[in-house]
Amino acid sequence: MPSILIVDDEPGVRSALGGVLRDEGYEVDAVDSGEACLERLGRQAYDVVVLDIWLPGMDGLATLARMRERQIEVQVVIISGHGNIESAVRAIKMGAFDFVEKPLSLEKTVLVVRNALRQRRLEAENQALRAKVDAPHIMVGESYAMAKLREQVAMAAPTNGRVLIFGENGTGKELVARNIHQLSRRRTGPFVEVNCAAIPEELIESELFGHVRGAFTGAVADRRGKFEAAHGGTIFLDEIADMSLKTQATVLRVLQEQVMEPVGGSTRIKVDARVLAATNKDLTAEIRAGRFREDLYFRLNVVPIFVPPLRERQEDIPLLADHFMAMLAREYGRRPKTFEPDALIALQRYAWPGNVRELRNLVERLMIMVPGERISSRDLTFLDPGATTVLSQAPPISASAPLHDARDQFEREYILRALAAQQGNISRTAEVLGVERSNLYRKMRAFGINPPRKVDDEEPA
Ligand SMILES: Nc1ncnc2c1ncn2[C@@H]1O[C@H](COP(=O)(O)OP(=O)(O)OP(=O)(O)O)[C@@H](O)[C@H]1O
Ligand SMILES: [Mg+2]
Structure with a gap:
């Protein structure tokens, strides 16, 4: 009303x-x-x-x-x-x-x-x-892992190379694929997604390569395939581990020869589509088990990109929660709700088996279900941190970096976490960390950290 x-x-x-x-x-x-x-x-x-x-x-x-x-x-x-x-x-x-x-x-x-x-x-x-x-194409996150991911995306995008994107369910593999397309020279061309897991085995070839009329029962007219639709652009083969061995063989041929044949047709069509692929499975294990062709793996895996699970970049959780809240509020035409600090801590403690997608869905649910303007940890009692209390883990730091880099990396992560815990309030964060506010600002600028959110009572030093 x-x-x-x-x-x-x-x-x-x-x-x-x-x-x-x-x-x-x-x-x-x-x-x-x-x-x-x-x-x-x-x-x-x-x-x-x-x-x-x-x-x-x-x-x-x-x-x-x-x-x-x-x-x-x-x-x-x-x-x-x-x-x-x-x-x-x-x-x-x-x-x-x-x-x-x-x-x-x-x-x-x-x-x-x-x-x-x-x-x-x-x-x-x-x-x-x-x-x-x-909104769907913005990659939110200030963690070291996200910075690395952005770097990889930016490096891979302008090349025409095939990219194989690994990552658990809901980590953002499709988002990475769309970003690669958008940052590439093909950005004005089409981006065509094919979810190999969602298409029945007997239809996948026709889906990918099209068919001519009469090729099989039900093929009442010629139909263009996804490869052709992606001409001049990018085709994203999602869940490739779900392709049958037979389809794998056909896809391999297309990748080798850059031409394809519609099902039941006799003409060969030249296609110019950049192939990006994604999987949440361990492909080397699939290869060992004889379910995935090794030669196809090597063809697809020119540039591997690994999208880390959300529990390994928990400092991004408050940013993502705010991002989804703002986005969904706009979509629903509602006013965004605010997360109380204790709610953000609860979100960070949870292990997120469904990763970013699960977080997005949770925010949507909270926006609809929580009556007030603020979300507190009481609204999140159903989140069971379970066995994986990730907060207690040290940030993932590789042991092969120079000490100086490692120190910077740690300091950056640490500041980001402190900021998140203080809901982006810089004065309070400085207090908690025991440094001058201006000093914290300098460090944030040096590490390329933007204040996560505007706080009314503060002006930049
Ligand atoms: N870093 C991010 N910033 C903003 N939104 C994100 C980010 N990562 C993922 N998302 C959003 O989370 C949802 C899931 O991401 P996406 O579909 O790309 O994941 P996926 O790895 O392809 O998942 P699945 O394995 O289930 O196919 C999408 O709504 C996506 O826009
Ligand atoms: Mg996906």
């Missing part, structure tokens, strides 16, 4: 306008000052604020200015005193949707509110679409 907040110091306006808007089916609250309005907006999301210009204390324009400063997303309808067009115009310039003049016509006001709501819905839809288009 759309929600409206009326801000007017006249009790008569509050009750009359409140009445007609409720009759329209809106949820209506009313307050009598700019201060009370801001306080309300800090606690609850509204769709439209009907704001009187003349108010005792902070006036309407000042209130509007504060709302803009705080980036509160709400449509504002101004009630301006008779003959006070200038302020109304100023309010519009500051982003108000429209204004109505006093003495108030209730009918006109209802109409303007209705339009403001429609505008708000359009904007929300627009944002949701944008969130869907942009």
Whole structure:
């Protein structure tokens, strides 16, 4: 139900306008000052604020200015005193949707509110679409492991080389593949995904290479295959360990000869598609067991990229949780909830067998299920840290790096963890670490750490 907040110091306006808007089916609250309005907006999301210009204390324009400063997303309808067009115009310039003049016509006001709501819905839809288009490709994370991964992606992308992406379920293998495509010269070409596990064995060849009419029962028309669809772009073969040996042989031939034959056809089609592949299985074990062709493995594995499990980069968990919260809130048109520090610790303690995908799903569930604006560890009691209390483990540091690098790496990880534990508040982090705030800033800059989130009460040193 759309929600409206009326801000007017006249009790008569509050009750009359409140009445007609409720009759329209809106949820209506009313307050009598700019201060009370801001306080309300800090606690609850509204769709439209009907704001009187003349108010005792902070006036309407000042209130509007504060709302803009705080980036509160709400449509504002101004009630301006008779003959006070200038302020109304100023309010519009500051982003108000429209204004109505006093003495108030209730009918006109209802109409303007209705339009403001429609505008708000359009904007929300627009944002949701944008969130869907942009967000899936951002790789979030400041851990050393993520930095390495980004580096590998950036190095592999511009080459035309085949990349084999390893990693457990839900670690972000597809995301890596999409990033490689986007950073490559083929970015304007298609990105075609084939989930080899999801396609029935007898259809996979037709799926990959297409078929001609009559090639088999049900082939009622010619059909283009995925390899052809990916011409000039990238084909992503997901879950390759699930291909049958027969399909593996055919794929191998395509990779060797760069040509393919549609099922039942006699013409050979030249294809120019870069092949990226992914698996969550241990392919060397599959090869030993005779389930995967070694020659195909070598063909695909020109550049191997390993996506680490989430439990090995737990300092990224708060960043990912915030990222998913913001993204999903936009998608659902809701206000994002905040994670309390104890909730973030609980999230970091959990072992995440389903990795980033599991975290994403959990955030979605919390956004829907938790009633308030804040998520605390009490909302997470169902997360069982189980046997793997990863927090107690040392960060994964290779023992072959020069001492100086290892020290930097440790220091970076350590600062990131401390920041995460303090929810990105730099003053508090500095206090916990026992260093000057300016010193911490310098180190963060040196290690390329961005403050994980904006904190109102802080300015950069
Ligand atoms: N570093 C990251 N930053 C932001 N989102 C991420 C990150 N890693 C993964 N995701 C998101 O997590 C979800 C799972 O990622 P993805 O599908 O790429 O994993 P996968 O390894 O291919 O999983 P599966 O093995 O289940 O196929 C997706 O919604 C993806 O966008
Ligand atoms: Mg996948």
